[in-house]
Amino acid sequence: MNIQGIQKLTLIDYPGKVACTLFTGGCNFRCPFCHNAGLVIKPDASEVIAEEEIMSFLKKRINLLDGVCISGGEPLLQKDIVRFIGEIKNLGFCVKIDTNGAFPQQLKELVESGNIDFVAMDIKNSPSDYVKTVGIDDHFLPAIQGSVEYLKSGVIDFEFRTTAVKQFHTNKNFEEMGEWIKGPHTKWYLQNFCDSGNIIGEGLSGFERFELESILDVMKKYVPQSELREIR
Numbered sequence: 001m002n003i004q005g006i007q008k009l010t011l012i013d014y015p016g017k018v019a020c021t022l023f024t025g026g027c028n029f030r031c032p033f034c035h036n037a038g039l040v041i042k043p044d045a046s047e048v049i050a051e052e053e054i055m056s057f058l059k060k061r062i063n064l065l066d067g068v069c070i071s072g073g074e075p076l077l078q079k080d081i082v083r084f085i086g087e088i089k090n091l092g093f094c095v096k097i098d099t100n101g102a103f104p105q106q107l108k109e110l111v112e113s114g115n116i117d118f119v120a121m122d123i124k125n126s127p128s129d130y131v132k133t134v135g136i137d138d139h140f141l142p143a144i145q146g147s148v149e150y151l152k153s154g155v156i157d158f159e160f161r162t163t164a165v166k167q168f169h170t171n172k173n174f175e176e177m178g179e180w181i182k183g184p185h186t187k188w189y190l191q192n193f194c195d196s197g198n199i200i201g202e203g204l205s206g207f208e209r210f211e212l213e214s215i216l217d218v219m220k221k222y223v224p225q226s227e228l229r230e231i232r
């Protein structure tokens with residue numbers, strides 16, 4: 001496992017749980033608004049944290065933390081993710097994974113292992129504008145659609161979430177997105193873009209509060225469980 005960061009305590013990353021977050025190195029996308037540019041663009045530049053160190057940390061947190069969030073980068077790029085999560089689960093933690101949805105087979109394998117409790121999947125944009133939002137030109141859209149349909153089937157507790165960026169999203173995008181992801185199990189969270197100073201692109205901005213409210217009104221027509229999530 002290529003783990004390059006640990007946030008030892010988070011009350012935000014895993015809804016309803018006191019958790020820690022592990023950050024995996026590397027990603028197949030290059031979203032211009034990505035705030036983990038170092039992990040994505042130069043995954044070899046940072047030190048990999050030894051698995052023994054991570055497991056030792058987690059053992060000390062048994063009964064202190066409820067859950068472990070695996071984020072990135074893109075965690076499903078890791079070849080041994082199923083084994084690794086199984087070992088975390090064996091310690092008694094709930095496990096959540098953050099994914100960009102580009103690896104539906106790995107996602108399915110992980111869910112079927114029974115060792116994952118919650119999936120948070122990014123919905124970067126409506127299908128028609130997905131390519132420009134993830135910064136690569138590739139035939140990944142069928143894979144994204146596969147993950148969306150798989151999660152919508154209700155096999156596991158999940159959420160979709162979107163980082164809203166003024167340069168990439170219009171109300172029309174959200175109309176299309178709502179139609180795409182709606183379903184009886186769907187929950188969707190709107191996150192406003194905020195420049196962390198460590199992003200991949202440049203010249204990007206988030207929306208004003210009234211604009212976010214307007215986006216929420218659009219999405220609620222399709223996904224009643226749509227909410228604005230305040231970012232750190």
Ligand code: SF4
Nearest residue numbers: 027029031034073100
């Ligand atoms: S935002 Fe997520 S999917 Fe996009 S480049 Fe960053 S880590 Fe990868």
